[in-house]
Structures are given as C-alpha cells and as structure tokens.
Amino acid sequence: MLVMALRMLMGDRAKYLGIVIALAFTSFVMIQQPATFLGILRHTYGFITDVGVGDVWVMDPKARHLDDVKPMMDAELQRVRGIDGVEWAMPLYKGGIRARLDSGDFVQCQLVGIDETTLIGGPGRMVLGKLADLRQSDGIIVDAAAAQGQLAARADGSRRPLGLGESIELNEHRAQVVGTATASSNFQSMPTLYTTYARVKTFLPSERKLLSFVLVTVKPGEDAEKVAAEISRRTGLAAYTTQGFIDRSLRHFLGNTGMIINFAMSAGLGFLIGAFIAGQTFFNFTTDNLRHFGVMKAMGAGTAMLVRMILVQALYLGSMGFGLGAGAGAVMGFQLANVDPHLVFRLPWQLILGGGMAALTVIIVAALLAIRKVVRLEPAQVFKA
Structure with a gap:
C-alpha cells in the first residue's frame, strides 16, 4: 500500500513536480539567505578569530566594537x-x-x-x-x-x-x-x-x-x-574576554544596522510563498484523489493505513524538495565564495537542521489538512456519482 501511495503521487506528474519545486524553492531561501547573513556577520569579528591568541582584549573604554578603535x-x-x-x-x-x-x-x-x-x-x-x-x-x-x-x-x-x-x-x-x-x-x-x-x-x-x-x-x-x-x-580601560569582545561587536552590528531585518524579510517572504504553493498543491492533490482513497476504504483499507500513505507521500516530497533546495543553495553559496572571497558563506549543521524542519513542517501541515478529509470520507460517496 505504501508503494502504491508513491505511485499515486508520481502518477500526477504536474502536481508532483509542482510540490517538489515549491519545497525546493522554500528550502533554497531558508538555506541561502541565513547562510549569507551568517557569513556577513563573520566580517564583524573575523579579525579577532584570525589573531587566534590571547584570552583578554584591552582597549580604550570608549571603543564600542572592533572597528571603533580609540588609540591609547x-x-x-x-x-x-x-x-x-x-x-x-x-x-x-x-x-x-x-x-x-x-x-x-x-x-x-x-x-x-x-x-x-x-x-x-x-x-x-x-x-x-x-x-x-x-x-x-x-x-x-x-x-x-x-x-x-x-x-x-x-x-x-x-x-x-x-x-x-x-x-x-x-x-x-x-x-x-x-x-x-x-x-x-x-x-x-x-x-x-x-x-x-x-x-x-x-x-x-x-x-x-x-x-x-x-x-x-x-x-x-x-x-x-x-x-x-x-x-x-x-x-x-575596557577589558573583555575574546568571546566577550566578539559578542560585543556582534551586538553593535545587529543593533545599529537594518541588515538583520532585511534578510529576515527576504527569507520569511520566500518561505511563505513556497510554503503556500507546496501546501496548497499537496492538499489539492489529495482532494483530487479522494475517490481512490474511498475505493481503498471500501475494499477494507483502514483509516490508519490511509493516514500512513499520506504521511509517506508527504515525507517523500519533503525529503526531495529539501534535498534539492538545500543542495542548490549550498552549491551556489560556496561557488560564489570561491569566486569572490568577500562573499563569505557559512553553513553550520544547525542551519541545515532548521531548514529541514521548516520544509518538513510545511508538508506535514498540508498532510494533516488532507488527512482530515480522508478520515471523514465515506466510501459510499465515491459511488454516488
């Protein structure tokens, strides 16, 4: 039955590709934008980590961050x-x-x-x-x-x-x-x-x-x-531990520039657009196939089996979409960083995990909405027409 669920999914080629592309776009934005932002953040303290020695940085008390040097x-x-x-x-x-x-x-x-x-x-x-x-x-x-x-x-x-x-x-x-x-x-x-x-x-x-x-x-x-x-x-004088000086420089940058808002809006807008398209398309796919689920119910398939079929479809779509989108975002980011060293791209595992959870959340929410219609479906409704 689970193999049949995947065949049903791939049988509707247009909706299948539409959902995968929408999820890939969502994952791409969720990976590329934050990774670029983290790379830009590193510019604010890269010099500190380059030095690599010393437990404490001492400076003029009026110095607010790394680039705000007050000579002594x-x-x-x-x-x-x-x-x-x-x-x-x-x-x-x-x-x-x-x-x-x-x-x-x-x-x-x-x-x-x-x-x-x-x-x-x-x-x-x-x-x-x-x-x-x-x-x-x-x-x-x-x-x-x-x-x-x-x-x-x-x-x-x-x-x-x-x-x-x-x-x-x-x-x-x-x-x-x-x-x-x-x-x-x-x-x-x-x-x-x-x-x-x-x-x-x-x-x-x-x-x-x-x-x-x-x-x-x-x-x-x-x-x-x-x-x-x-x-x-x-x-x-002002004296900070190395990590404390990094945190101070980061706080100044985040608190005095609008870059974090701009990146957050770009990532959020891309996520919402991709999530809406993917969720709506998957919901429509399930609705269009209600007659098939009704026939399966009439033939003895339990509600739990139908729910598992929909979840398998959702997880497969989520994995495909996230893999393609995250991979494309990582390849593009690292390639651009190789071309121009000023375009720093940072991709920690936490970002990959967060992007995967976001893509999974989108498709699971759509699946839950679709499951409600399948659970409430009466097999007799399929044969009325």
Missing part, C-alpha cells in the same frame, strides 16, 4: 602587564592607511602592527613566505585575496598578483612584500597588511597614540573573566 598611549601596555593574573601582554595596532601602487592607483588598506619579538597577533595561515620574514627591513605581509585582487600589479593593461619582493608605497614610505597570508575579509572589504608595531611608527610618523589593543594571556589556573575585571578596575 604605549604606557598603557606596561600598566596592563603589572596586573596580577597576567601571563603576558602584547601591543597590537589596527588602523587605516592608504597604499600607492606602481600604477599610481591608491587603495585604502587596513594596517595591522604586531609585536616584533614574539610576532603575536600575526596571520595564522601563511600562503607564501614565513611570518618571521616580517622582521626584514620594510617588510609587510599582504592578505592573499588582496594580492590577487585590489593590490594586483598592473602592467601593460594586464593584472598579475602582487608577488614576493615587490613593493608598494605606504604614506610615502617603501614597503616590501615578504609574504602573503589568508585573512578574513573585514566589513569594509579593505586589503589587510601586516607589519611590526615598531614599523607602524615609521609608516605613520604623525601619530602620537598608536596602541589600538593589548592582547593578554592569563596565567594558568586564572579565570579570564576575573582578570579582565581586575584590569578594568586597576587601569580604567
């Missing part, structure tokens, strides 16, 4: 190092600088300055060169995507990736590329350049305050939250 005096570094519970504390500069290419074009970049001795705060994944090469004279490390894109060298009308040994101009100072690294795209989609903290003072000689953040690792056995609170109390 270098003396603050020594004050933080004197706090009980601090294993080590290293300086970190993060700011903007304008790069001039050989072609004469100017590109606004994000400049990161790290401690020259320990190289803490540098990129975690090198593509070309070594992180230690940053100690070379005028050395900088460029993020690999920018080296092939915005900072690509232009010669004779053609573009080629910015390679090792080549140089660009930063604030009228020569900077030599000693390596390329993988770096998360920032929210402004600016190229990221790494150099030493001491060399930042050469590239930006007019800046009196250069210290953007202090990276702190707590001593073994110490609680990061308590050490952060102690740093704030003793120095008057």
Whole structure:
C-alpha cells in the first residue's frame, strides 16, 4: 500500500513536480539567505578569530566594537602587564592607511602592527613566505585575496598578483612584500597588511597614540573573566574576554544596522510563498484523489493505513524538495565564495537542521489538512456519482 501511495503521487506528474519545486524553492531561501547573513556577520569579528591568541582584549573604554578603535598611549601596555593574573601582554595596532601602487592607483588598506619579538597577533595561515620574514627591513605581509585582487600589479593593461619582493608605497614610505597570508575579509572589504608595531611608527610618523589593543594571556589556573575585571578596575580601560569582545561587536552590528531585518524579510517572504504553493498543491492533490482513497476504504483499507500513505507521500516530497533546495543553495553559496572571497558563506549543521524542519513542517501541515478529509470520507460517496 505504501508503494502504491508513491505511485499515486508520481502518477500526477504536474502536481508532483509542482510540490517538489515549491519545497525546493522554500528550502533554497531558508538555506541561502541565513547562510549569507551568517557569513556577513563573520566580517564583524573575523579579525579577532584570525589573531587566534590571547584570552583578554584591552582597549580604550570608549571603543564600542572592533572597528571603533580609540588609540591609547604605549604606557598603557606596561600598566596592563603589572596586573596580577597576567601571563603576558602584547601591543597590537589596527588602523587605516592608504597604499600607492606602481600604477599610481591608491587603495585604502587596513594596517595591522604586531609585536616584533614574539610576532603575536600575526596571520595564522601563511600562503607564501614565513611570518618571521616580517622582521626584514620594510617588510609587510599582504592578505592573499588582496594580492590577487585590489593590490594586483598592473602592467601593460594586464593584472598579475602582487608577488614576493615587490613593493608598494605606504604614506610615502617603501614597503616590501615578504609574504602573503589568508585573512578574513573585514566589513569594509579593505586589503589587510601586516607589519611590526615598531614599523607602524615609521609608516605613520604623525601619530602620537598608536596602541589600538593589548592582547593578554592569563596565567594558568586564572579565570579570564576575573582578570579582565581586575584590569578594568586597576587601569580604567575596557577589558573583555575574546568571546566577550566578539559578542560585543556582534551586538553593535545587529543593533545599529537594518541588515538583520532585511534578510529576515527576504527569507520569511520566500518561505511563505513556497510554503503556500507546496501546501496548497499537496492538499489539492489529495482532494483530487479522494475517490481512490474511498475505493481503498471500501475494499477494507483502514483509516490508519490511509493516514500512513499520506504521511509517506508527504515525507517523500519533503525529503526531495529539501534535498534539492538545500543542495542548490549550498552549491551556489560556496561557488560564489570561491569566486569572490568577500562573499563569505557559512553553513553550520544547525542551519541545515532548521531548514529541514521548516520544509518538513510545511508538508506535514498540508498532510494533516488532507488527512482530515480522508478520515471523514465515506466510501459510499465515491459511488454516488
């Protein structure tokens, strides 16, 4: 009987394809839109995760999020190092600088300055060169995507990736590329350049305050939250654990932009349209086949068997539609991310589970409405006409 249910479903080719396509569209929107939104959210804290070290981030108390940098005096570094519970504390500069290419074009970049001795705060994944090469004279490390894109060298009308040994101009100072690294795209989609903290003072000689953040690792056995609170109390600076700083940046982004509303409306509208079409089509399919269900009832098929037949049809449609839609959304998202590194696409398993539950909910609700008509069906009604 269950095999017969699937044959009934596929026998009406037009309605079968209509339901699958509608569910695929619903699943596509429910996967693609939230995954794109999660990718954009990562732009707000990607730099923090790229650093990958440090338990506590210390900054000016007026800094509201990662990109809201309020420079501090270098003396603050020594004050933080004197706090009980601090294993080590290293300086970190993060700011903007304008790069001039050989072609004469100017590109606004994000400049990161790290401690020259320990190289803490540098990129975690090198593509070309070594992180230690940053100690070379005028050395900088460029993020690999920018080296092939915005900072690509232009010669004779053609573009080629910015390679090792080549140089660009930063604030009228020569900077030599000693390596390329993988770096998360920032929210402004600016190229990221790494150099030493001491060399930042050469590239930006007019800046009196250069210290953007202090990276702190707590001593073994110490609680990061308590050490952060102690740093704030003793120095008057703001101190957050790494996860706390990520959460603070995310809250600022979500609370001060309308992007979450726009993505929610797009995903919600797509879901409602697909759900209505799929649900209505499945309900109509069951209604059109009431005579077949009536004949089965007259031949002795119980109500429970008919209910199982409808649920099997619904689950089959839901699986087909969700599989096609989720697969298409994932393939499109990852392909676009490969073409343009700024289009970050994140697809956690929780999102796949949520999308599957949404597609299943749509078809189950339609099935329950259809089951009501089948349960109330009297076999004699089929033979009256």
